Amino acid sequence: LNIALEMTPNSAMAYNLRGEAKFNLGDDENAIGDFEEAIKLDPKMAQAHSNLGFALYNLDELEDAYFNFSKAIELNPDDADMYFNRGVIKSELQEYISAIDDFSRSIKLNDTDAEVFNYRGVAYYSIDRYKEAIEDFDQSISMDDEDPVKYENRALAKTSLEDFKGALEDFDKAIELDPEEPELYNLRGVVRFNLEDMTGAVVDYDLAIELDPYNAVYYDNRGLARDEMEDYEGAIEDYSISIELMPGDPETYYQRGLIKIKIGDKYDGCLDLNTAYELGSDEARSAIRKNCK
Numbered sequence: 001l002n003i004a005l006e007m008t009p010n011s012a013m014a015y016n017l018r019g020e021a022k023f024n025l026g027d028d029e030n031a032i033g034d035f036e037e038a039i040k041l042d043p044k045m046a047q048a049h050s051n052l053g054f055a056l057y058n059l060d061e062l063e064d065a066y067f068n069f070s071k072a073i074e075l076n077p078d079d080a081d082m083y084f085n086r087g088v089i090k091s092e093l094q095e096y097i098s099a100i101d102d103f104s105r106s107i108k109l110n111d112t113d114a115e116v117f118n119y120r121g122v123a124y125y126s127i128d129r130y131k132e133a134i135e136d137f138d139q140s141i142s143m144d145d146e147d148p149v150k151y152e153n154r155a156l157a158k159t160s161l162e163d164f165k166g167a168l169e170d171f172d173k174a175i176e177l178d179p180e181e182p183e184l185y186n187l188r189g190v191v192r193f194n195l196e197d198m199t200g201a202v203v204d205y206d207l208a209i210e211l212d213p214y215n216a217v218y219y220d221n222r223g224l225a226r227d228e229m230e231d232y233e234g235a236i237e238d239y240s241i242s243i244e245l246m247p248g249d250p251e252t253y254y255q256r257g258l259i260k261i262k263i264g265d266k267y268d269g270c271l272d273l274n275t276a277y278e279l280g281s282d283e284a285r286s287a288i289r290k291n292c293k
Contacts, residue, residue, distance in 0.1 A: 012042035019051055028055045046075035050082060057089065065089050080110035088119060096123045114143035118150050125157050133157040148178035152187070159191060167191045182211035186218050193225055201225040216246035223255060232263050250279035254287070261291050 001018040005011060019034030035052035038045055053068035069086035076082060087102030103120035106113070121136030137154035144150065155170035171188035178184060189204030205222035212218065223238035239256035246252070257272030270292035276284035 010041055012038040012045055012048070015041065016045060016048045016051065019048075019055070023051065023055055028058045031055045032059075044075055046072045046079070046082070049075065050085065053085060053089075062089055062093055066093070078109060080106040080113070080116075083109070084113070084116050084119070087116075087123070091119065091123050091126070094126075096126045099123045112143070114140045114147075114150075117143070118147075118153065121157070122153060125153070125160070128160070130157045130160045134161075146177060148174040148181070148184070151177070152184060155187065155191070159187075159194075162194075164191050164194050168195070180211065182208040182215065182218070185211070186215075186221060189221060189225070193221070193228075198225045198229045202229070214245060216242040216249065216252070219245070220249075220252055220255070223252075227255070227259055232259050235259050248279060250276040250281035250284065253279065254281050254284045257284070258287065266291070 001014055001021065004014045005018070008014065015034045015038035019031040019038065022028075022031035022034060032052060032055045035048050035055060038048040039052065042048070049068045049072040053065040053072065056062075056065040056068065066086065066089045069082060069089060073079070073082045073086060083102045083106035087099045087106065090096070090099035090102060100120055100123045103116055103123065106116050107120070110116075117136045117140035121133040121140065124130070124133035124136060134154060134157045137150060137157060141147075141150050141154065151170040151174040155167040155174065158164075158167040158170065168188065168191050171184060171191060175181075175184045175188065185204045185208040189201040189208065192198075192201040192204060202222055202225050205218055205225065208215070208218045209222070219238040219242040223235040223242065226232075226235040226238060236256055236259055239252050239259070242249070242252045243256070253272045253276035257269045257276060260266075260269030260272060262269075270288065273284045273288050273292060277288060
């Protein structure tokens with residue numbers, strides 16, 4: 001392509017192709033220069049606008065990516081992928097209703113892409129329209145039943161509707177497909193906690209921690225379950241590890257303080273509540289008034 005451009009320096013196609021080669025090598029910044037040159041030579045090249053949008057997206061230049069995908073749609077309004085690409089950008093900009101419109105246009109032009117249904121489902125989920133989200137996840141899974149993310153997304157939507165048994169089934173399937181992802185065990189643990197299966201919840205949090213021992217949330221969640229099981233020493237241990245990992249979280253101090261007071265360690269418990277209050281917990285303020293006179 002370099003040789004081609006030496007021979008024909010005004011070839012928009014050659015610039016676009018060289019930009020694609022650079023893009024595929026991960027050289028987004030230099031790819032952008034080639035795509036911009038292609039557009040300068042041929043402003044109506046929809047693919048160059050789309051390619052420029054992808055490169056800008058990789059550099060987190062979302063507004064500029066949005067503009068270029070919109071331009072690509074203006075030049076080629078019958079390309080389903082163009083609407084999908086712009087919908088992804090809109091979702092990241094939290095323009096979910098407009099994103100749903102783009103995903104719907106994409107589906108109208110091509111209803112065979114499982115990813116478009118999945119992304120539209122996520123957009124519906126983001127605006128609390130859980131039933132529509134589940135319908136899209138159902139459709140996406142019917143077209144591609146080997147993607148753990150799709151089951152995870154549907155499980156989250158079911159959890160929001162308090163369909164915990166349905167969510168549990170989906171997390172089971174997601175874990176079957178991706179057994180090395182710690183967040184799946186954590187989320188399944190949350191569902192089991194809501195089903196009052198504390199033993200199962202702790203087992204899941206154990207697995208999540210085994211895979212990722214530096215995530216404070218996993219220790220917080222296991223601490224809550226252990227508290228419910230009256231394993232207070234275990235809960236205090238979990239909250240203490242969480243505090244080491246994330247010392248600025250007031251909720252952890254608050255929960256540990258309550259447990260310490262519950263087992264009779266009022267002095268240390270009140271110290272924890274005071275720390276939680278200093279970190280901004282209004283709940284801790286009320287607990288101090290009640291327990292630390």
